Amino acid sequence: MDKILRIENLNTGFIIENNLYFALNNINLDFERGKIHALAGESGCGKSVFINTILKLLPKNARITSGKIYFNELNLLDIKEKDFNKIRGSKISLIPQDPFMSLNPLYKIENQLLEVNSLKNINKKEAKEIIKNSLNEVKIKNIENVLKSYPHELSGGMKQRVIIAMALISNAELILADEPTTALDVSVSNSILNLLLDLKNKGKTIILITHDLSIVYNYCDSATIMYLGDIVEKAPSKELFKNPKHPYTKALLEALPTKKGKKLENIKGQISPITEIIEGCKFHSRCKYVKKICTTKKPSLNNHCAREVACWLYE
Numbered sequence: 479m480d481k482i483l484r485i486e487n488l489n490t491g492f493i494i495e496n497n498l499y500f501a502l503n504n505i506n507l508d509f510e511r512g513k514i515h516a517l518a519g520e521s522g523c524g525k526s527v528f529i530n531t532i533l534k535l536l537p538k539n540a541r542i543t544s545g546k547i548y549f550n551e552l553n554l555l556d557i558k559e560k561d562f563n564k565i566r567g568s569k570i571s572l573i574p575q576d577p578f579m580s581l582n583p584l585y586k587i588e589n590q591l592l593e594v595n596s597l598k599n600i601n602k603k604e605a606k607e608i609i610k611n612s613l614n615e616v617k618i619k620n621i622e623n624v625l626k627s628y629p630h631e632l633s634g635g636m637k638q639r640v641i642i643a644m645a646l647i648s649n650a651e652l653i654l655a656d657e658p659t660t661a662l663d664v665s666v667s668n669s670i671l672n673l674l675l676d677l678k679n680k681g682k683t684i685i686l687i688t689h690d691l692s693i694v695y696n697y698c699d700s701a702t703i704m705y706l707g708d709i710v711e712k713a714p715s716k717e718l719f720k721n722p723k724h725p726y727t728k729a730l731l732e733a734l735p736t737k738k739g740k741k742l743e744n745i746k747g748q749i750s751p752i753t754e755i756i757e758g759c760k761f762h763s764r765c766k767y768v769k770k771i772c773t774t775k776k777p778s779l780n781n782h783c784a785r786e787v788a789c790w791l792y793e
């Protein structure tokens with residue numbers, strides 16, 4: 479398997495009132511090149527911390543206490559900040575939940591696109607041609623108008639297209655998409671997800687963060703389910719839907735709307751804050767299959783039926 483990203487024993491925590499609390503616990507994950515990989519779970523599961531750890535965009539109280547992040551065999555955690563700036567935004571791009579965060583409200587779209595690193599050493603006419611081609615690829619029709627606009631003059635979907643065009647211009651190999659459709663209407667959201675499929679077909683690798691398992695099923699090749707900083711299940715996405723194993727995955731799937739109008743099951747309880755220390759399996763207070771060992775001993779991630787799963791039901 480050609481792996482673009484390999485995460486080994488990654489632990490990221492936050493210092494809160496002088497104590498270190500972990501938001502990522504011993505994460506080991508491989509990402510195959512040219513695929514869409516989903517990271518799924520409720521808010522607070524550690525998905526965004528994972529992406530921000532890769533991009534080294536963590537707040538000051540964050541600590542990466544151990545681990546390795548190999549991007550094309552280069553350990554990103556060994557790279558100095560000034561060198562990392564050449565990777566962030568060029569080889570690895572971020573599509574954020576709120577595209578407004580990635581666009582400077584003071585500059586017109588054209589000026590912002592001309593600032594993309596890969597365009598800095600070519601003449602303006604050539605650069606503009608590349609920009610127009612990229613905007614065309616993300617199916618923006620009124621290109622000249624968009625180029626002359628400030629971000630606040632564009633709709634959410636249009637801003638998200640501009641961000642994806644930026645990733646195309648920079649020729650990023652790896653795209654981290656952090657709930658890129660959450661703020662959009664369903665029809666716009668589908669068109670953005672279809673653009674991600676186009677990027678995959680051009681050989682890009684995408685890590686897509688979502689809490690919506692229907693997106694995982696329809697658009698992703700593999701899925702990793704996270705709960706409170708732990709990987710609880712990892713499988714090819716179709717396999718995960720056909721035959722979910724972890725009770726948390728099952729609960730997420732039961733909460734999905736179905737065409738048959740079946741009553742949706744809510745997941746009991748709420749996700750705990752990272753400051754709460756939980757003995758045993760972190761999901762045990764919400765799990766309908768909980769047994770005695772679950773409250774005292776944490777299950778490890780093991781191979782089971784074409785996936786990895788961390789649950790005492792399969793030990």
Ligand code: SF4
Pocket residue numbers: 724725726759760761762763765766767768769772777788789790791
């Ligand atoms: Fe439920 Fe126990 Fe499995 Fe945790 S280990 S998901 S509590 S059955």
